[in-house]
Amino acid sequence: MDEMTLAAASFEHLLIEEVDGGIVVVTLDRPDKxxxxxxxxxxELDLMCAVxxxxxxxxxxxxxxxxxxxxAGADLSAITALPDTHVTTFMRFQESGAKVIARVKRLPVPVIAAVNGAAAGGGLALALAADVRIASQQARFNVAFIRLGISGCDVGVSWLLPRVVGLGHASELMLTGRLIDADEAARIGLANRVVEADELLPAARALATEMAANSPFALQLTKEGLQVNIDAGSIEAAIALENRNQVLASRTEDARIAMRAFVTKTAPVFTGR
Known part of the structure; x- marks a missing residue:
């Protein structure tokens, strides 16, 4: 696609706020649903990822x-229509949603989910696709479809959830469909931390600012290394990727800027080069 910025893209169901330092807040905007x-x-989530x-x-x-x-996951009107939806139509809808979850997971920049309320079904998958989850006290999480006569293995949850909370906790949540609150989510590692509702976005922005203070290429390689090496077949395979990434990053102008700033005790200004 031709280069486009988020500010120039047109969205009906997403609100886009660009914050200083390259931080972008993407808000799902169907509050009545x-x-x-x-x-x-x-x-629109797919377009956001592409941009x-x-x-x-x-x-x-x-x-x-x-x-x-x-x-809250899939729209209720879509859920109730599923038993009467032709299998190929349902498959196309299922594939389109799953593709978006995978694309969010693969974004080259860090993603923080600021979970302000219910994160169910596909909403849980969207939160899991983020690198970090901060939850307000009002956040709630569950695997929805197991309660509706359909498998709880949906839009990537069976791959994502065990990697975040471990197989035992994932099995319990996926086989029961039980709703858990923010404190339990933090206890099992689903949420990194829990804050009051009015502190949620400030906490997410503060964390994003810490991340964005690092060089863009270093962030990208670190995220790539984490995602690839969690499934590495051996420590040797993981180290091989780490070695390659370290050498690549050391060749950048940003690495020189960072090292000079470290020696002179000044704040680095990265160029992305």
């Missing part, structure tokens, strides 16, 4: 929801 996912919202991938000015993305919910 608890930001439930329908085809239009899936498509972020091509926009070097974006350093960190914060995902959150408007109103009381983060994302």
């Amino acid at each position: 608890l930001n439930a996912l329908h085809q239009g919202l899936w498509d 972020v991938e091509d926009d070097p000015s974006v350093r960190v993305v914060i995902l959150t929801g408007a109103g009381r919910g983060f994302c």
Whole structure:
């Protein structure tokens, strides 16, 4: 696609706020539906990812929801129609949503989920696709479809959840569909931390600022290394990728800037080169 910025892109169901330092807040904006996912919202999340991938000015993305919910999963009208939906139509809808979750996970920049309310089903998957999750006291999490006669293995949750909380906790949540609150989410590692509602976005922005203070290429390589090496077949394989990334990063102008700043005890100003 031609290069486009988030500010120039047109969205109906997403609110985009660009913050200083390359931090972008992306807000799901269907508050009357608890930001439930329908085809239009899936498509806009896909477009958002495409723009972020091509926009070097974006350093960190914060995902959150408007109103009381983060994302309540699939729109109720779509859920109730599933038994009567032709299998090929349902498959296309399923694949389009799953593709977006994978694309969020693969974004080259860090993603922080600021979970302000319900994160259920596909909304849970969206939170899991982020690198870090900060939850307000109002956040709630569950694997929804197991309660609706459909597998809890949905839009990447069966891959993402065990890697975040471990197989035992993931099995319990996926086999029961039980709703858990923010404190339990933090206890099992689903949420990195829990804050009061009015502190949620400030906490997410503060964390994003810490991340964005590092060089863009170093952030990208660190995220890549974490994502690849969690499934590495051996420590030798993991180290081989680390070695390659360290050597590549050391050749950049930003590495020279960072090292000079460290020696002179000044704040680095990175160029992304």
